[in-house]
Amino acid sequence: MAEVFSVDPMVLATILGMGIVTYFTRVAGLVIVRFFTIEGRARAALEAVPAAVLMAVIAPTILATGPAESLAALITLLVAFRLPLWAVVVVGVISVVALRSVFGLF
Amino acid sequence: MSEISGEMPLRESDYIAGIKHIAPLLVAMVPISLVFGGLAAQKGLSPLEVGLMSAVVFAGGSQFVAIDFWASPVPWAAIIFSALLVNVRHILMSASLGLKTRHMGWGKQMIAYMFLADEIWALSEHRGRKQHLSFAFYMGLVTPFYLNWVLMTAFGALLGKMFVDLDPAQYGLDFAFPAIFIGLIVGFWKGKSTAMVLAASGAAAILTKTYVDGAWYIAAGAVAGMLVGAFTADPEEYKGALDRG
Incomplete structure (x- = not known):
């Protein structure tokens, strides 16, 4: 059971670092609206951030890995407009398994 | 129930209301939490380390990215930097919600915003549009959601330890990250x-x-x-x- 409770110092430091930068993002907006007014193109740029970041993270996997991953991403996107998040994940995982076995035949 | 005006330290009815509002999302979060724990265990994290990460960071997107990058030795700079980038969206979310929580004062806001997550934020914005968004309601949303994420991700890691030889790609689990992110993108x-x-x-x-x-x-x-x-x-x-x- 020792490894269940093992904590590596480097892992702990990484976790604390992630926690600190994440807390900064969580309170930064509070401070900004308290002291600044954001409007116009700056506001539009900030509003584009969530979609832009999420897309950048997954782009190599869904666009530059292979046809199975790209097609599975398209199917996932279509169901994401109708299904809850957990079901979207189930559909994504099942489609990629099916498509990989299909493309694996050639 | 007596109706007392003004800001009470903890208004029980609002706290319970918050719990009721978040309840349906808890069920949906369980499989995602288990998958995260399992993937983290595959990369060599112990269940306690997984629980600590979930408790300290409490931001699913950046945690999935961190596990995606995870290697030995830990590329800590890349992981922390990507956590900052993935969570930059919180700045806009807290900017927007901040207009509805100013009445809480700085102290309570600093506690409340420790737990800002996409789902908490969305339900709080919804509440604040129609009525007073109290600290108690907000913490009612947070409490079960936070405990669920911390405990279920650690439990997923514990289960993952039982399947050390499992190849995530074989079961398509490597595609769980992109699928979650596609789902979140559609939300925006x-x-x-x-x-x-x-x-x-x-x-x-x-x-x-x-x-x-x-x-x-x-x-x-x-x-x-x-x-x-x-x-x-x-x-x-x-x-x-x-x-x-």
């Missing part, structure tokens, strides 16, 4: 402008990933998407948008 969907942001971000990310090592492709995609978002926007639409609150 606003039509053609979003499509252009996504196209710019995707193209910049792939180009950068091809020529530059490390996590820089995330920053490149984010900046490209922000520029397209800024220059395709109708400035009038955004004029004083924050003041409407």
Whole structure:
């Protein structure tokens, strides 16, 4: 059971670092609206951030890995407009398994 | 139940209301939490380390990215930097919600915003649009959601230890990350402008990933998407948008 409770110092430091930068993002907006007014193109740029970041993270996997991953991403996107998040994940995982076995035949 | 006006330290009815509002999401979070724990265990994290990460960071998107990058030795700089990039969206979320929580005062806000997550934020914005958004209601949303994420991710890691030889790709579990992110992107969907942001971000990310090592492709995609978002926007639409609150 020792490894269940093992904590590596480097892992702990990484976790604390992630926690600190994440807390900064969580309170930064509070401070900004308290002291600044954001409007116009700056506001539009900030509003584009969530979609832009999420897309950048997954782009190599869904666009530059292979046809199975790209097609599975398209199917996932279509169901994401109708299904809850957990079901979207189930559909994504099942489609990629099916498509990989299909493309694996050639 | 006596109706007392003014800000009570903890209004029980509001706290319970918060728990009731978040309840349906708890069920949906369980499989995602278990998958995260399992993937983290595959990368060599112990169940306690997984629980600690969930308790300290409490931001699913950045945790999935961190596990995606995880290696030995731990590329801590790339992981922390990508956590910052993935969570930059919180700045806008807290800016928007901040207009509805000013009455809490700085002390309570500093505690409440420790637990800001996409789902908590969305339900709080919804509540604040129609009525007073109390600290008790907010913490009612947070309490079960936070405990669920911390305990279930650790439990997933514990289960993952039982299947050490499991290859995530064989069961398509490696595609769980992209699927979750696609689901979140759709949550931010606003039509053609979003499509252009996504196209710019995707193209910049792939180009950068091809020529530059490390996590820089995330920053490149984010900046490209922000520029397209800024220059395709109708400035009038955004004029004083924050003041409407």
